Amino acid sequence: MTDVDSLAQGIQHQQKRAIARGLSWIERDQQLGKDLVRTLFPLAGHAHVIGITGAPGVGKSTLVNRLALALRSQGQRIGILAVDPSSPFSGGAILGDRIRMQDSVMDEGVFMRSLATRGHLGGLSRATFGAVTLLDAAGFDSVLIETVGAGQSEVEVMQLAHSTVVVQAPGLGDDIQAIKAGILEIGQIFVVNKADHEGADHTVRAIRGMLTLGLEHLDWFPPILKTVAERDEGTDAVIRALQDHRAYLQESGQWARMRADQTTHIIELAVRDWAEEALRAARSDANWDKWHEDVLTGRRDAAHVATEVVRRRLAWD
C-alpha cells in the first residue's frame, strides 16, 4: 500500500492526524498532495460547502463560530477552512483572528484549519479545492470556507462553494466595496452583521437596491438577513437560509451539475499536471539547450518545441 493510499484510508476513518497531514501535503502543493486529492475525489460530493466572505472588521469569524456551533448542535461534523491570501512576498497573515477562532471549536466534531499559499496565482483556489475534497471525503457534513473578500483569488475560492454568504456591517462603506470586488455576483445569502449598530437598515437597503438591479432573472433571490453574531442573534435564520439554498440547488439539478463540473475540473488539473511534469523533464533533457536556442533565435516556433517536449515525455509513460 502506498503512502497516499494509507493516508487516504486514515482520512476516511476520520483520523485527525491523517487529515492534518493530508492538508499539509495539499497546502505545500506537493506531488503527494495532488495524488491524494485524486484518490479521495470519488469519495467526496456529499458535504455542503459554504463560503463566508466579507471585509475585515465585519465580524466574519464570530459569525463562522456561531454557524459552526449551530450546525454542530444539529449533530453535524463541521470542517472550517480559513483561507488566507498572503502576499506572495511578505507572506503576512491577514486573518489575524484565526487563533481566537480555534479556541472556541475544540470539540471532536469540528476541524479547523487555516490555508495559505505563497506560490503562483491560482495556487490558493487549487489548495482550497483539494482541502475541501479531503474534508468532504473525511465525512464532514458541512465545510465552511472563510475568506477576506477582497481580490480575484478570493472570488475564485468562493466559486468552489455551493452557497456563499456575503457578510457586511453598517458604516464601513461596504456597499461600494461590494460592487468593486464583484462580491454581489457571488453571494447567495447576504448578512448584515452588527445589526444593532446605527445604519444597519441603510446597509440592508443598499444591498437590496443593488440586488434588484441585476438579479431579477434568477430563480433564487438572495435573502438579506440581520445578525448580531457577538450575541448569537440571527444565527438560526442564516442556517435556515443555507438549508433552503442547499435544497434549491438539489431540486434544480445544480448540485449534481456542480459535482460534474468538479469531475471535469480534476481531469483538467491532471492534464495540466502532466504538462508541468513534461516541462520539468524537458528542463533536464539533453536537448533543452538546443530547444532554447531555437526559440530564442527564431529557428523554430515555441509551439513546435512544445510538441516535441510532449512527445518525449509520453514516450516515457
Place this chain on the structure above:
Amino acid sequence: MTDVDSLAQGIQHQQKRAIARGLSWIERDQQLGKDLVRTLFPLAGHAHVIGITGAPGVGKSTLVNRLALALRSQGQRIGILAVDPSSPFSGGAILGDRIRMQDSVMDEGVFMRSLATRGHLGGLSRATFGAVTLLDAAGFDSVLIETVGAGQSEVEVMQLAHSTVVVQAPGLGDDIQAIKAGILEIGQIFVVNKADHEGADHTVRAIRGMLTLGLEHLDWFPPILKTVAERDEGTDAVIRALQDHRAYLQESGQWARMRADQTTHIIELAVRDWAEEALRAARSDANWDKWHEDVLTGRRDAAHVATEVVRRRLAWD
C-alpha cells in the same frame, strides 16, 4: 502568408494599425494572439521594460507622462501600457485617469494602450507579457507598464519589467501599504512624488528605513528620489536612475538572464497551451462521458485519464 505572418510584418514596420490589432488579439487571449506572440518573440529583447506602480492618488500617470516625454526628447520611441486589473465580474476600469494620459501623448513616437483582461487569474500577466513582446518587436526603445500596485496580479505583471519604479506620495500612509502589498521587494527605484507636500521627507525616511532592513546584501541599492511630476521637477533624476539600472542589469549579466528566462517562459506557455488544446479536444471526444464517469466513480484515477487525453491528442499532431 498567414494572417499572423502578415500582421507580424506590419508590426515590424511599425504600422500603428497593425500594432493596435495585434494588441487586441493578445488582450482577448485568442489563438491568433498566442501565435503572434510566439512569432514576434525572436525579434524582441531590445526594449527597456519599465514598470511604474503605486496606489491611486500618488500621481503615477502624471509621472508616466513626464518620463515618456523626457525619453521621447532623447529620440526614443516609447510604448506605454496601462494595466488595468478589472474585477472578473464587474469589469470596472480602475485607471480612470488613462483618458487624461492619452491626450498628452499624441506624437508618432509614442504609443499608448490600456490593457484589461476579465478572464482567469494569470491572464493579466500573460496579456502583458504578450503586449510587451509585441511593442519590443515593433522597435519601441522603452516600454512603460503602469499599474495600480495593489494585488498579486500586479506583482506578477511587475516581474515582467527590467526596472520597477515604485511611486509613493506623502500623507497617504503608503509606507504601511507598501509592506502589505510586497511592493518594497519589487522596486528598484523609489519615487516620492508630490514632494512639495508636507511629510515628503518623512516618507523618504520611512522607505529608507524599510529598505535598510532587508536589502543590505544586494549589489543595487534602490535610490529614493523626490519628484513633483505636476511641475516636471525631478524627472531627469528618475531617467538617470533608470539608465543606471539598465547599465547595472547589462553589466551584471541579469539582462541576458532575463531574456533567457523569457525564452523558457514562452516554451512553458506553448506546452501549457498544448495541454489546453488537448483538453478542448477531449471534451468533444467520443470517450469523454466514459472518462468522466470513470473518474467520478473512482474506476480510474484522473491521472490515467489525463495520459489517455494527451496520447489521443498527440496521435493527431
